[in-house]
Amino acid sequence: MAGKGKLPGEFDLIARYFAPLAAKAPGALGLKDDAATFQPPAGMELVFTTDALTADLHFLRSDPPDLIARKMLRQNLSDLAGKGAKPLGYLMTTALDDGIDEAWIAKFAEGLAQDQAEFDIALWGGDTTSTPGPLALTATLIGAVPAGRALRRNGARPGDRILVTGTIGDGFFGLAAHRGELPDLAEPARRFLAQRYVLPQPRVALGRMLAEQGLAQAGMDVSDGLAADLAHMCAASHCGARVEVAAVPLSDAVADLVAADPALIASAITGGDDYELVLAVPPDRIAAALDAARQSGTAIVEIGSFVQESRLTFLDRDNRPLAFEKAGFTHF
Amino acid sequence: MAGKGKLPGEFDLIARYFAPLAAKAPGALGLKDDAATFQPPAGMELVFTTDALTADLHFLRSDPPDLIARKMLRQNLSDLAGKGAKPLGYLMTTALDDGIDEAWIAKFAEGLAQDQAEFDIALWGGDTTSTPGPLALTATLIGAVPAGRALRRNGARPGDRILVTGTIGDGFFGLAAHRGELPDLAEPARRFLAQRYVLPQPRVALGRMLAEQGLAQAGMDVSDGLAADLAHMCAASHCGARVEVAAVPLSDAVADLVAADPALIASAITGGDDYELVLAVPPDRIAAALDAARQSGTAIVEIGSFVQESRLTFLDRDNRPLAFEKAGFTHF
Known part of the structure; x- marks a missing residue:
């Protein structure tokens, strides 16, 4: 491991690895300026x-x-997807620890380039420093949505259906798999789950379509766990929701884990890091929403409804409410 | 010192201390959402x-x-001042170490509130986490400038005068004073310099006037040291510059230090953290630029000229070029 003595200077590092990532953003001025300019679309x-x-x-x-680089972008891209925004660009700060060498930076920049291409974004600016502590990264992403069309948490109304993209719980079990905490898991399932954790798929295309076409009353990404995020949406919308747990979409890997130990469904539903979308869609727009999902190649299912009574209930196959010990993920 | 056990949960912390800072930004949605929206001014x-x-x-x-909070904002506000932009808002991430207690957060938020009022900005969003390493903060500031009017580094032309605001070198000696490294300094001078380091004065009002009125050909803030930043401006503008060192504005505290040890002028000119503006102003706009400085209550002086020959020269009273060992501040 090379220490920071082996790392090129700040300006060289920026010129060599980060400036190429800003090439498509004229306002980034080749990262040679203290600030970036951007002309917002009308x-x-x-x-x-x-x-x-x-x-x-x-x-x-x-x-x-x-993969660290791509996950950093993707968890922010998922927030933009949750608002229905088209991603435009990002600013990034890197506080590099002593063990970071040039090869690490090169690979990190490669990951950024890959997801910049996949999501059509560019680096607008940033700050590169060192730290005596653990490697620390931040990204600030900027997106755009037609004025007044951004998906919000507070628009759900009783009667709206709850739609969820992809599969739920992969983030939670994926982290466990990634940490080697699920030793009994078959290798393909372990690899699938770890990959889902490490490289989530932000639902940018669908989010944009739903916002632009006004198909969802409310929407957000599922990052703190389905239970917690749905609770946030209910609170903001001053209503409640009833979810049929059997309808919550699970990957085969998580379905197998839950089949072996039914109590694990709680972890799937309260665990974080899924980066899927949860949406409130009125019954008369369900067909159009499903159509948008099809067009964008996004799996989506209905898992319940928003209700007047301000309580969030998860119902099992026998219509009995489930109680979860942990409402969801917090950062402390 | 309270450990993080004494700190309220993430959501409580945000609601109690950070949400009030977002009150004036409707798009921040009370910091209850994953993302903030903003309608850019036409x-x-x-x-x-x-x-x-x-x-x-x-x-x-x-x-x-x-003061940590205010310096964090101010060094970014200085970048906006260097572009001539009106500050609008900011996003912030805080990675809190174990020793941070609620009183610390309350005081930190108080500093943010104070400079938000002084510079008319609001908190748009952020992320609050903990860290096993040193306390780490980031801020992303957003400002606006009439389209096409942003000050840049690359507009200086031979014949333009070099103007500098405030005083140079206070940042370098202020850090030393703040660290207790200048024991012989009289207390008022020590306090003045430390204060200049801890609480720089971003030249936002003047920057805006210069950009809006088109009075500067190039401009930037002096954060890496006058020598390095002027070198950046020369490189971007494909020209050189000649600076009369005797004209470089020094505070009384720094002037006294340099009088006692003339070699210290090098530290004043190459040291970082001044957060003043350096500007390229054509001779026929000098009067208007000085007038703008007067109106905005900003001290400003002429220290030299840009020249054809692509070399940056600092001349002493006898017109002899000075050489500096260290070109300026880098982050490694």
């Missing part, structure tokens, strides 16, 4: 989100650097 | 800047929390 509202990631808290320091 | 270009700060590297962990 008629659009901008959407901003930011996340701080610390090694061995939000990712493993030993994770491949390109 | 005809304006947005300006973005971000900085990562780590305890005992960029500030002292023992510094008063309100």
Whole structure:
């Protein structure tokens, strides 16, 4: 492991690895300036989100650097997806620990480049420093949505259906698999789950379609756990919700785990890091929403309804409410 | 010192201390959402800047929390001033170490509130986590400037005069004073310099006037040291500059230090953290620029000229070029 003595200077590092990532953003001025300029598109509202990631808290320091980079972008891209915004660009800060060498940076930049291409975004600016503590990264992503069309948490109304994309619980069990905590798991399932944790799939295309076409009354991404995030949506919307647990979409890997130990369904539903979308869709727009999901290649299912009574209930196959010890993920 | 056991949960912390800071930004949605929305003002270009700060590297962990908060904002506000932008809002991430208690957060939020009022900005969003390492903060500031009017580094032309605001070198000697490294300094001078380091004065009002009225060909803030930043401006503008060192504005405290040891002028000119503006102003706009400085209550002086020959020269009273060992501040 090379110490920071082997790392090129700040300006060289930026010129070599980060400036190419800003090539498509003229306002980034080749990262040679203290600030970036951006001409906002007319008629659009901008959407901003930011996340701080610390090694061995939000990712493993030993994770491949390109995947760390991509997850950093993707968890922010998921926030933009939750608002229905088209991602535009990002600013990033990196506080590099002593063990970071040039190869690490090169691979990290490679991951950024890969997801920049996949999501059509560019690096607008940033700050590169060192730290005596754990490697720390932040990204601030900027997106745009037609003015007034951003999905919000507070628009759900009683009678709206609850739709969820992808599969739920992969984030929770994926972290466990990634940490080697599920030793009994068959290798393909372990690899699938770990991959889902390490490289979530932000539902950007569908989020945009739903916002632009006005198909969802409320929407957000599932990052703190389905139970907690749905509770947030209910609270903001001043209503409640009833979820049929059997309808919650599970991957085969998680379904197998739950089949072996039914109590694990609680972990799937309260665990974080899924980065799927949860949506409130009125019955008369369900067909259009499902159509948008099809067009964007996104799996989506209905799992319940919003209700007048301000309580969030998860019902089992026998219509009995389930109680969860833990409402969801918090950062402390 | 209370450990994180004494800290309220993430959501309580946000609701109690950070949400009030977002009250004036409707798009921040009370910080209850994953992302903030913002309707950009018509005809304006947005300006973005971000900085990562780590305890005992960029500030002292023992510094008063309100001053840490204000410096974090101010060094970013200075970047906006360097572009001539009006500050609008910011996103912030906080990775809190184990020693942070609620009183610290309360005081930190108080500092944010104070500078939000002084610079007319609001908190748009953020992320609050904990860290096993040193306290780490980032801020991303967003400002606006009339489209096409942003000050840049690359507009200086031979013949333009070099103007500098405030005084140079206070940041360098202020850090030394703040660290107790200048024991012979009289107490008022020590306090003045430390204060200049801890609470720089971003030249936002003047920057805006210069950009809006088109009075500067190029401009930037002096954060890496006058020598380095002027070198950046020369490189971007493909020209050189000649600076009369005797004309570089010094505070009384720094002037006294330099009088006692003339070699210290090098530290004043190459040291970082001044957060003043350096500007390229054509001769026929000098009067208007000085007038703008007067109106905005900003001290400003002419220290030299940009020249054809692509070399940056600092000349002493006898017109002899000075050589500096260290070109300026880098983060490694």
